Amino acid sequence: MRIRFGTDGVRGVANRELAPEHALALGLAAARLFGGPLAVGRDTRLSGGMLSAALAAGAASGGSEVLDLGVLPTPGVAALVGELGGAAAAVISASHNPYPDNGIKFLSREGRKLPDGLERELEHLVESTFDDRPAGAGVGGIKRIEDAAGRYAGFLAARIRPRAGGMRVLLDCANGAAYRVAPLAFERTGADLTIVCGDPDGTNINRGCGSTHVEGLDVRGHDVAFAFDGDADRVLAVDETGSVVDGDRIIAILARDLKERGELSGGVVVTVMSNLGFFKAMEGLNIPVEVTPVGDRHVAEAMRKTGAAVGGEQSGHIILSRYTTTGDGILTALALLEVMVRSGRPLSELARVMEVYPQRLINVRVKDRSVAGDGAVRRAVRSAEERLGKEGRILLRPSGTEPVVRVMVEHVDEEVCRTVCEEVAGVVERAGA
Known part of the structure; x- marks a missing residue:
């Protein structure tokens, strides 16, 4: 099984890209990596109970005690993991996404998001077979934490x-x-x-x-x-x-x-x-x-x-x-x-x-995000910077996950802001066609 962490954990449509077997494998990997109690919380999505149960089963199968916090905000899980003696925590949530989506992200015992290196270790462990799982008293239990919200x-x-x-x-x-x-x-x-x-x-x-x-x-x-x-x-x-x-x-x-x-x-x-x-x-x-x-x-x-x-x-x-x-x-x-x-x-x-400057953002679909470094695009950006002067700015940002280059312009004059953004976005679109 292959799982890859994005900018905010593992995400996907629940029961498709993110199925119970993925959660089970991540639970096993977390038990092996953290070697101690795992606090688990979730949001209110229909799929949250399914994925939480699978993750908990995997962690318990790997020998970790699971501290089930039930429905609790991500920062609530971060706040309680250390207090409860957890070695790490997991949150089942897709944040602001619609309900069919869900996700799994891990936090350290201090309540911080994991560094990239530890996420890569989890990815590697997910692909392991775990033939040496504990038995008897070595199996982890699942403990419901009462009144986690309180x-x-x-x-x-x-x-x-x-x-x-x-x-x-x-x-x-x-x-x-x-x-x-x-x-x-x-x-x-x-x-x-x-x-x-x-x-x-x-x-x-x-x-x-x-x-x-x-x-x-x-x-x-x-x-x-x-x-x-x-x-x-x-x-x-x-x-x-x-x-x-x-x-x-x-x-x-x-x-x-x-x-x-x-x-x-x-x-x-x-x-x-x-x-x-x-x-x-x-x-x-x-x-x-x-x-x-x-x-x-x-x-x-x-x-x-x-x-x-x-x-x-x-x-x-x-x-x-x-x-x-x-x-x-x-x-x-x-x-x-x-x-x-x-x-x-x-x-x-x-x-x-603070005064909120007019801001315009255009997402330009391209074949290759490296088009942001194209000569014509760079010249268009330099020209825009000269036109905006000290009363505005322009930012080009290739998306980390989509074939998109984001063009963002700010300026005290809303019309200048709109015009410059559209002009530069046009150059990016032509270069990326």
Whole structure:
């Protein structure tokens, strides 16, 4: 059997590209690699129980005790694995993808995503026969961890617990893994809560809701709304006027607050896709910024190296290193609510920390992604850079998984932004035909 890890674990349509036998093989491989208890959590997809059971059976067959956390956000699994004595953890989730998809990703005992080297070891072990499996007392057991959601809510409350009595908060749980934990965590703040999309049926996760459909949230009568994705490692906010506050602005708000309180260590870390307005805002606040390729793994690694207190992506995957090792949507939402409570300022006012520059993104399908280095394409990019000047920027990024080159342009003038992006995309399309 052959299994390959992508940027966020192993993914595919459940029962096709990712079948129970794949999960069983990964469980066996994990038992051999980590040699200790394996914590396992999942989101609310219909296929989650099937794949979780298969993974647990494989790990137990390999001699590892399995700590079954049930439905729990990815950051919840990351938070509890060490506390429960796990050697590693596995999460069954496809994050913001539709319900037919599913995935399996592994975390270290510290709750961090595995480095590439360990994922390659798992891939190699999956192809092994495992003829020497244990028997008798050597077989691993499967232990259900009761009230994992309550434990994780306690973890969150011990780190950030704003006194939000009188505030009206809307939570969109995406019919996903946050549906129990998010209400538990926010009830402890004293806020007046409204919960939407908190009734998962196995097929409605992310369907027309959550952080991928945040524009449709009706915030009338609320001070703020928070929308999570399927495994709750991301969050986007909506202010009291109905305007979406994305990951860039959330990071900018939190970074400015930390700096004003003298608690911002190591600056901030974001990806190349962050809005130009974010970089200008950080420059104005004299906050150093480290820029990484797209992907939360790159952000987390850079944060460890620089000691940055906050980092993340425009999508709302945000890491607050003082409290956790991975992106945590619920924790981020609590941190943002705390800034609102402490400052006494509405989110719409806080979000003015940065100006969002017009941004245009075109995905150009090509035969070969190396076309990004073509001479005509390079000349078009240089010409665009001259035209955009200091008030804009252009970024060409070949996709890591598709025959696509992404052309992204930002500029203070929306028409210039659109025109330049379309012109360069045209050159890429012709060169890649």
